[in-house]
Structures are given as C-alpha cells and as structure tokens.
Amino acid sequence: MSDNLLQKHNDMVEQLKADLVGNTQRLKVKKKTVSNLFRYTGRAPLPSRTVDLSSFNQPLHLNKATKTLDVQGLTTYEDIVNFILPLGFLPTITPELKHITIGGATVGIGIETNSYRYGFVHDGLIEAEVLLPDGRVVVCSASSDYSDLFWGLPNSYGTLGYILRVKIKVRAVKRNVHLHTKRFDDPTKFLRSMKAAAAEPLNDYVESLIYSKNELYLTTSRETNKASGLKSIYGGTVFYKEISRPGDLFLSTKDYIFRYDPEWFWAIPETPFYRLFRRFSPSKYRNSAFYTHYVAWQTKLSSKLPFYNFEDESLELLIQDWEVVWEQADKLLRFALSTFDLDGRPLMAAPLRTFAPATSYPMQKNKLYFNLGSYSYVKKKVGKPPFYNTKTMDDFCFSQGGIKMLYSSSFLNKAEFGKIYGGESYINLKQKYDPKGLAPTLFEKVVRAH
Secondary structure, eight states: OOHHHHHHHHHHHHHHHHHHTTOOSOEEEEOSSOOOOBOSSOOOOOOOEEEEOTTOOSEEEEETTTTEEEEETTOBHHHHHHHHGGGTEEESSOOSSTTOBHHHHHHTTOOOTTHHHHOSGGGGEEEEEEEOTTSOEEEEETTSTTHHHHHHOTTOTTSSOEEEEEEEEEEEOOSEEEEEEEEESOHHHHHHHHHHHHHOTTOSEEEEEEEETTEEEEEEEEEEOOOTTBOOSSTTOOHHHHTSSSEEEEEEHHHHHTTTTTTTTTTSOOSHHHHHHHHHSOGGGSSHHHHHHHHHHHHHHHHHOTTOOOSOTTEEEEEEEEEEEGGGHHHHHHHHHHHOOOTTOOEEEEEEOBOSOOTTSOOOBTOOEEEEEEEEEEEOOTTOOTTHHHHHHHHHHHHTTOEEOSSBOOOOOHHHHHHHTTHHHHHHHHHHHOTTOOSOOHHHHHTTTO
C-alpha cells in the first residue's frame, strides 16, 4: 500500500470516528453505487443517521509477491478489475455484476462459477477494517482479538458493522477464456457431468443454464493466452444465448468475468427497442446499474401514472439462490423444474464448496454443494397466493437441509430464521458488537415487512 494512499485512508477513518463519537442513532450508509438487494415489496424507512462512506471507494495496493490486495470497502468490482487485471490478477471470486462492492459482497454472500475451487467471496478474506454501529473502528482477522467478528461478517449484511477496508487473496489469471458448451436432455446425466467437470483440474469455471428437464446446457471454461476469434459481450451479443447452444466461444477474461452484466443476466426485455439498444448503445450504458435505474424510473412513473403498467401481471418475480449438498442436487433441480413455469427463461446452476466457518451462513466445510439460481420472472400459479414460487421452493430447499442467500426476499418466521442463520451465535455477536442495538438484526434487515 503506497504511503500516500494509506495516509489518506487513515485520515478518512479518523475523521469518520470523530464524526460518529458517542453515536446513539441507527446508521444508514450513503454510497454512490446502486443496491444489489432485491426485495419483492417496498419497506418503510426506519429513522436513522446517514453516514457517507462513498469516498471509501478505491483500491489501495496490490502485493504481487503475496497475492493480496488492499482495497476500500465501497470499491466496485469494476474498479478492482480495472486496477489489477492489467497486472495479471483477479480476486479469487469476482461477481458478475460490475457495480457490486467488495464490502457488500463480503457481508453478503458472493458466488461465482469458480466457487467449487475458491469458495465464496468471504473465503478470500484475510483482514477487514470495520465501522461498528456505535462509531468504533476495529480491524479483524482469523487470528486477531476480533476473530469472532471476522467469522461473523459473512451474511451479516451490515448488521454488525460496515467494511471500510479489506485485504483479500488474489489469483494470477490469463488474458482470455475458452468456453465449451454441451447440451443434455436428462438432469441426472447433466449433474453427473457437472460434478466430473468440477473435479477436472484443467477447468477454471463451471456453469450451466437450464430451460427444462430436456434442455440443459453445461459450460466448462479454461483460461488461455490464445487470442484468436475473440467475441465481445457488447454490440449485438447476448451472452446467455451464446451458451444456450452447444459449441465453443472465446472471450477476453474481463468480458468473461462480467459476461452477465450487460443484460443483468437475461432481464432486459426482448423487444425491438432493446435489440437496437444492445447493438448500438455505448458500452457505458450496457450494464446492470443502468438497468436498475431504468426499472426504478419505470416503477416511479407507474406510481404517478396508474394507467401506465410496465409489468406483465401474468409473471411473478423470482430472484433467488438456493444451495444443497450435492447428494440432494437431483431432488432440488427436479423439484424446481416441476414447480416453475420458466416462460422461456433459464435457471442457472453451478457447483461450489466453502472453506470458512461463516457464523451466519453455516455450510459444511470442504463439501461439494449445488447452487441453483433464478434471476428473472416465472409464470404465476393461478389461484395461489403472492410469491408462491419463492415460498414453495424455499420450503423444499430447507426441508432438504439446504440454505439460500438473503439478498432477496425471504418469508421465514423469526424462530425458523434463527435456526438456519446462526441462531445464538449471531445473537451473541450482535450483543457484543452492537450492544445498543444501533443497527437492525439480520432478521429485521432481510425479512422485516413481509
């Protein structure tokens, strides 16, 4: 870390501590980036004091020898990649959406198509500098006096504090990625091949798109320095369609890392206007943040002009990620395919394992899991209550001993939630690091108002 950047960062921290000394109010973070939390219904804001952390937004130092990066908590993955990829490195896990922040992905659950090898985002965490709700700042690591906070940060969603700086592991990468897609017409054969792909040392990434029990695509990818036939994820290219058919594809490493960002996976509508938008709009507008702002604008306009309805009322939002141990993968996948009417949109699946005992996201260490994600809309079930698809899938996942990410809506009661997400261990952390209750509990943060 350069002396100038370190001094500037430390000065910012000291000023923040001075501003918040003796704080007795709930804190609300101000930042420049869009939120990547997805709640199906709106929530009334709670009284709070705004703390501006938006300037904690840049990489500080890459140590090539130790393969570590110091970076401020509100730095986006786009800025991180721009800083270290030209030097031949990436974080061990880099989420697909450019404007996710490193702090957000650490206190959330960040996953990628190489998570079977490197775990979650928090598996690459070495050290974190954390602003506690009462204004104190502590530095935690696995071997520090605050090791319990270190293990408690993943899946805490800011309820224990806000990350100001982290030190993370990085990995050396090649310039490009070679993708190979194969189609399957049977879930069991598909899962057998996915497990084998995750065990193959030459594979760097394993992912899949699933349209039905008879149409499943497995994509295995390997990093390479070969540069012939590279395709761009911009222009008229729609990435998920490129890997929704068998064959080979070459992308630059940067395009591969952010391959789903231009369409926010497959959320941008298939309309003549958007086809023109994809083909001719500048790449700075082809990103998930622009789409998020656009949807917010639509929602605001709809509330003021009721005769404008931008939503298809036959569809229900389903943005979720579920995980089960690999032995339950076939059950989970078949249940999802028998439950959802996907309306032509795919599910996404990938193998993963974790190496860290995260307090509030307990999973078996070093064991292969199956992740299944839905990032769009499905058909509503006639005569069923709102959010039926989410609730039904959640219940089945939990009944199989699984777990799901909390970046989207959840409908558990308090007792059920505590049983799955940390229970007494989380409560003890909350009492220790937020004794005045100046931040919401995890249950309040992710379930309240449902």
